[in-house]
Amino acid sequence: MRDITLGQFVAGNSIVHKLDPRTKITIMLLYIVMTFLVKRIYFFAIPLAFLIMGLLLSRISLKYIGRSLKPIRFLLVFMFLLNLIFTGGETVLLDLGFWKLTLEAILQSFFMTIRIVLLVAGASMLTLTTSPIALTDGIEKLLTPLKVFHFPAHELAMMMTIALRFIPTLMDESEKIRNAQMARGADFESGNIFRRVKSMIPILIPLFVSSFRKADELATAMESRCYHGGEGRTRMHQLRFTKADLFALLISLAFIAVLIVLLVLFK
Amino acid sequence: MIQFDHVTFRYENADEPALCDVSLRIEEGSFVAIVGHNGSGKSTLAKHINGLLLPSSGTVTVCGLQTNLEENILPIRQQVGMAFQNPDNQLVTTIVEEDVAFGPENLGIEPNEIRSRVDEALASVGMTNYAEKAVHHLSGGQKQRIAIAGILALKPRILVLDEATAMLDPSGRKELIDTVKSLHKTGMTVLMVTQYMEETTECDRIVVMNHGKVVCDDTPKAVFSEVELLAESNLVPPETVKVRNALRELGYSIPDSVLNAEQLAEAVCPLL
Amino acid sequence: MSIVINHLTFAYTEGGKRLAPTLKDLTFTIEEGEFLGIIGHTGSGKSTFVQHLNGLLPSEKDTVLVDGHDLSEKAERRRARELVGMVFQYPEYQLFAESVAEDIAFGPKNMKLEEPEIDRRVRHAMELVGLDYERFSKRSPFELSGGERRRTAIAGVLSMEPKYLVLDEPMAGLDPKGRGNILALLEQIRRESGCTVIMISHSMDDIARHATKVLVLEKGEIAMLDTPQNVFSHADKLESLGLSVPNVTKICTEMNKRGISIPTTICTEAALLDWFKGVKHHA
Known part of the structure; x- marks a missing residue:
């Protein structure tokens, strides 16, 4: 994975x-x-x-x-x-x-x-x-070509790029959070479905918070590197x-x- | 090269301004450390240099361009490269060389030119062999060096490190500092925002921030001798300087210029 | 009572394949009341090792025993998690509850303690880390400053009142004041409850000042296990492992090079100043 x-x-x-x-x-x-x-x-x-x-x-x-x-x-x-x-x-x-x-x-x-x-x-x-x-x-x-109809082709591709970049990072992070909560006695393995879903909350909330922070910091870094949308952008690999x-x-x-x-x- | 004129900045809903009437001038080719505890305003100051934040009052001028004019922002960001704290949250693409190319791509540069800039940037941070590797397999120090390469590909004249060493282990920190020092030797103006005083001993100048104000602006040897001022600013001088100051209290006279272990031994041995 | 590590070997698996072992045949004992500092280069197995201390990673029969509980058994592991508190790197990233008090109560609740006991523990843990109960208990952990969040997360482990407290670089990313706060806190809980502390740190100065014993790991093996004085006097060996020595040790080494004979076992500022006082006294 x-x-x-x-x-x-x-x-x-x-x-x-x-x-x-x-x-x-x-x-x-x-x-x-x-x-x-x-x-x-x-x-x-x-x-x-x-x-x-x-x-x-x-x-x-x-x-x-x-x-x-x-x-x-x-x-x-x-x-x-x-x-x-x-x-x-x-x-x-x-x-x-x-x-x-x-x-x-x-x-x-x-x-x-x-x-x-x-x-x-x-x-x-x-x-x-x-x-x-x-x-x-x-x-x-x-x-x-669909840009003529205001289709966000560049934005869509940029989103895919960033998603690909961050999936492994978020996987690592969720593993760390899971370990930390298990060390505090959290149990993810027993109980019925309802209990198990509820037991995921201590993992999901920190993961969301962390994703928002990542998004915010990444946006700042991208801006600093002169990102201003797809307009006038070139690519190294043609x-x-x-x-x-x-x-x-x-x-x-x-x-x-x-x-x-x-x-x-x-x- | 960088000029702050009476800059005050207040975050929305904040009672206290984060920057309070700051005036500062940074010359081309200098190596300046900006130090302060968390919340002292040092990162806010750094984010004013490339127009990520705009002053509530006063002006910031970079390479002759004022940051509060919309049309100046892109040219300024091309001149001022900025690296941030978390190595994971500033790389945009999966593959190392594609990430380094991100900046020049934004500027709409010719593909062949981007290629040569990317190769050059990777070489100057010593990461040429990692060009086609996936970013998430790298160590923290390596990620930060890629971030620096991504900045160098924009061919900036100023490099701002906003606590870029804070999340690195000692070897990663050393990797990054060595890289930055070698860039400074090639003429790059470097501003290093940090809370680790150990990293600042080799700078030309240290700017100490506290409560949004510049409370001291001098050479390392002068700043480290301001024991009370540092304590008030919640800063701790490098370990060696602490030992030096304690030895002075025991009656050994050791000059201000002593900043590392070697110099200290050199100064104290003849006194024994 | 103690933590006994007995021929512990561990290898991660990836895609069904066993990788080269991260830990190789470790054998030693962590005695109650110790402050064990663990140092080693990135990738030396430090983090992997401490995750064995409360069974987050699987171990074989009789290789990890916490107060006699064999962590290869599931029921024993649960018990050991109450004995061994674990503070990970950047622990503030694990905060999730709506209020500081609720987050700190997460561990005790999982231990199925009674409500009044949980409340007592939350208050006590907050007091230990220096967060005022009246001021902070109802606040959202997400609106606190970085240092306060870190202390909230540590309180969330202390509220389980562990006998052994394991910390993986607890000061990383904090400013000097925040670092000082955490170190003072560790000394205080050691004094008050006799808690055994096991801390991974990159700061040789902090280890020299606080640890009673130092474990040096190299490629999953024990390179050294001794008092900080003895470990840090081997500056050459540490440097060959990619590790540095405390600043004071560097000063002593430089002084020896200049013909002043000063023991290289001196590794803290206090010890160095004592030596200088001794010299003055003689003269």
């Missing part, structure tokens, strides 16, 4: 790592569109192929993808069962009287599960190959859109095109 700032990011030197974060976010969006365009289970082969290609190019080990799926394994099982139970259909395979197992239900269950697995795996590809800092930069740049980025985007578009053609042909 301490290294939450790096998120799931696995440093690397692959072509996928080197892509502009804006490109990767855009491709991610295209990929989501792809998985939602799929209406028949075997067409998932297209986004799956796309994902495998990304995986091979990024040289990210499959176990990292597995790790990101692990927390949602119960959700997946639950979704599968839900679809299996509540989807109707014609082709009855098993009749228990009060409930019929149908071929359509089985297909639908697999269909939904595969879609979620593909979405989560794709999203983790983005976070595994892009540092949160690069992501923040990418989001800021992509949202910049995002660079290279040929590789163009190529990656074109490939993604090609995948979508193929998918659409297939969808039209096999309507």
